[in-house]
Amino acid sequence: xxxxxxxxxxxxxxxxxxxxxxxxxxxxxxxxxxxxxxxxxxxxxxxxxxxxxxxxxxxxxxxxxxxxxxxxxxxxxxxxxxxxxxxxxxxxxxxxxxxxxxxxxxxxxxxxxxxxxxxxxxxxxxxxxxxxxxxxxxxxxxxxxxxxxxxxxxxxxxxxxxxxxxxxxxxxxxxxxxxxxxxxxxxxxxxxxxxxxxxxxxxxxxxxxxxxxxxxxxxxxxxxxxxxxxxxxxxxxxxxxxxxxxxxxxxxxxxxxxxxxxxxxxxxxxxxxxxxxxxxxxxxxxxxxxxxxxxxxxxxxxxxxxxxxxxxxxxxxxxxxxxxxxxxxxxxxxxxxxxxxxxxxxxxx
Numbered sequence: 001x002x003x004x005x006x007x008x009x010x011x012x013x014x015x016x017x018x019x020x021x022x023x024x025x026x027x028x029x030x031x032x033x034x035x036x037x038x039x040x041x042x043x044x045x046x047x048x049x050x051x052x053x054x055x056x057x058x059x060x061x062x063x064x065x066x067x068x069x070x071x072x073x074x075x076x077x078x079x080x081x082x083x084x085x086x087x088x089x090x091x092x093x094x095x096x097x098x099x100x101x102x103x104x105x106x107x108x109x110x111x112x113x114x115x116x117x118x119x120x121x122x123x124x125x126x127x128x129x130x131x132x133x134x135x136x137x138x139x140x141x142x143x144x145x146x147x148x149x150x151x152x153x154x155x156x157x158x159x160x161x162x163x164x165x166x167x168x169x170x171x172x173x174x175x176x177x178x179x180x181x182x183x184x185x186x187x188x189x190x191x192x193x194x195x196x197x198x199x200x201x202x203x204x205x206x207x208x209x210x211x212x213x214x215x216x217x218x219x220x221x222x223x224x225x226x227x228x229x230x231x232x233x234x235x236x237x238x239x240x241x242x243x244x245x246x247x248x249x250x251x252x253x254x255x256x257x258x259x260x261x262x263x264x265x266x267x268x269x270x271x272x273x274x275x276x277x278x279x280x281x282x283x284x285x286x287x288x289x290x291x292x293x294x295x296x297x298x299x300x301x302x303x304x305x306x307x308x309x310x311x312x313x314x315x316x317x318x319x320x321x322x323x324x325x326x327x328x329x330x331x332x333x334x335x336x337x338x339x340x341x342x343x344x345x346x347x348x349x
Contacts, residue, residue: 004194005201005329013336015235018151019325020192022318023184029158030177032141036159036166039121039139043167046093046119048075050084051160052109053097055230056149057123060156061097062223063317064164067309069219070276072169082108090117095163097156099149101127123159125152148336150234153227153317161310172310180311187315191322200322203270203300207238207323208330210268210297214242217277217285221304224313225272228320235335236327245284256292268298272316275304 006016051061061078068076077085082105088094094113098106101124110132113120122133125145133140143155161177164170191200212232216225225242232240243252256264269292271285285301293299302319304312328335 003196005326006194007329007332010329010332010334011336012334013148015148015151015325015328015335016192018147019321020188022154022321023181023188025152025154026158026184027154027181029143029155030162030181031158032143032155033159033162035141036121036139036163039166041093041121041139041163041166043074043169045091046074046167047089047091048077048087049093049095049167049169050077050079050088050113050118051095051097052079052084052106052113053156054080054103054105056151056153057097057099057103057106057156059150059223059227059230060153060160061095062226063157063313064160064170066220066223067161067313068164068169071171072164074167074169076164076169079109081105082112084109084112084116084118088113088116088118090119092116092118093121093167094118095121095123095160096129097123097160098127098129099125099143099145099147099152099156101125101129101131103129107132121163123156148234148338150231172308176308176310179307180314183306183311184314184318187318191318198326200319201326203319203323204236204326204330206268206298206300207232207236207327210266211263212238212240212242213267213269214240214272215248215269215285215288216242216244216272217274217281218244218247219274219278220276220309220313221272221274221316224316224320227317228270228272228324231321231324232327234338234341235321235324236331237333238327238331245281245288249284249288253288253292256295259295264295265297267296268300269293269296271299271301273301273303274312276309276312 096110306312
């Protein structure tokens with residue numbers, strides 16, 4: 001008897017292929033991002049970098065921020081909103097990342113950047129943002145279109161990594177990138193295997209009928225936890241929540257003490273851990289598990305793998321992406337459309 005669960009009729013948009021193609025997209029993004037090497041960008045001229053984006057167009061910036069944070073000589077902020085912080089001015093580099101080129105929050109923030117005289121740069125597949133960049137004579141990196149923004153993470157991530165290296169935020173050699181890319185290719189194939197023993201599929205089975213609660217340490221994996229939650233939301237149409245340590249130990253942990261039994265029984269914590277987690281955070285994970293796990297539906301610990309911060313972050317990004325896809329198959333839902341989001345956009349138009 002076959003153990004496969006993939007149903008092509010549930011995946012007309014072929015999200016499975018998009019998840020599997022992440023390494024190919026990353027390679028293309030890195031190649032397209034080489035354009036920044038020709039841009040007149042001198043890190044010493046900037047007091048900070050702000051990447052404006054929403055959803056799948058912003059998460060690449062989040063991941064890069066987590067990767068470069070320990071060594072970056074410049075502040076790196078990901079801005080999810082219509083306006084910029086008060087400190088942004090003529091010495092700030094503002095990067096607009098909008099896959100479609102039409103994200104209203106990003107366009108508004110980019111207009112704010114123009115009004116303040118900030119240096120501007122765009123990453124997009126086209127649309128209004130590309131038109132603005134052309135009209136204003138701005139540097140722009142064009143990435144391939146045709147995907148859901150969340151499925152195009154590899155493109156934007158590759159470009160932002162290249163930009164971070166250009167500005168001296170990331171000490172990432174071509175060899176280190178090649179190693180991370182090779183690992184990503186291996187993981188993409190492994191996560192795609194339609195078998196109950198495949199870790200991504202096993203996670204999906206554990207999440208079915210449960211509320212995934214994703215915890216990470218502050219730092220490298222913080223944005224990875226966000227990616228897990230949003231992919232579960234959009235691909236599987238399934239709720240997921242989460243937080244970071246040590247913050248959750250100062251408040252959220254109390255929510256488990258007298259949680260309704262019906263809620264506690266369906267909560268499944270996934271603790272994403274990394275070798276660079278602060279020593280006290282590692283101790284907190286262990287202590288928090290011992291206090292919380294006995295009273296909830298499940299607790300799973302996963303550790304990042306790889307030889308660099310990029311490699312380790314990608315190891316868990318890819319696992320989460322694949323698990324969210326397989327959860328859609330388990331639930332019998334199409335992972336591609338986001339009808340509620342589109343309905344909301346029409347309401348606000």
